[in-house]
Amino acid sequence: MQSIEIVIIELLWDDWNIEHIARHDVVPDEVELSLTDEHAVFLKAKENRVMVLGRAGDRLISTVMNEQATKGQYYVITARDMSKKERAFYRAQKGKHDE
Template identity: 40%
Template sequence: MRIDKFAWDQENLEHISKHFVNSIEVEQVFDGKFIVRKTKEEKYLVWGQAYSGRFLFIVFRYLGKGKIRVITARDMMNKDKKFYLRSVK
């Protein structure tokens, strides 16, 4: 899946800031190795790393033509981090 456009607005920016994450870190995840899984609710789950090395878990909706709207983003929990590190070897 190619992702190169992001639909940011006050609502999703404020939501991720509650988890001490910013839009730059989220966008950086999609420049590197990331894992993406689709849910039954047409949402996507992503595990990846920002340039700083921070491990992030992201949920988004795909809007088409490489564009997404981030629903939430937070630091990975230990189990998420283990899953990510095993998967990207």
């Protein structure tokens, strides 16, 4: 997986994405908190999307979003608890920063 750096100025929320992440028992505040995690990992994903692996309290959240026409604005497509593979990758990356 290719790690990238991005600048997020604003996350775009609407009824659709709020309801969609709610089906995964995630709320917008958790997504926003996970993006500010000092160990958050930003990865290039398919279809010009960005996947973010980050911690929100005691949860490890995986968020997929895409950048809009206005630079720095991102639309959240989905968010859910990290898979086992994503948790292992996140912890390995976090360990690199803890050394």
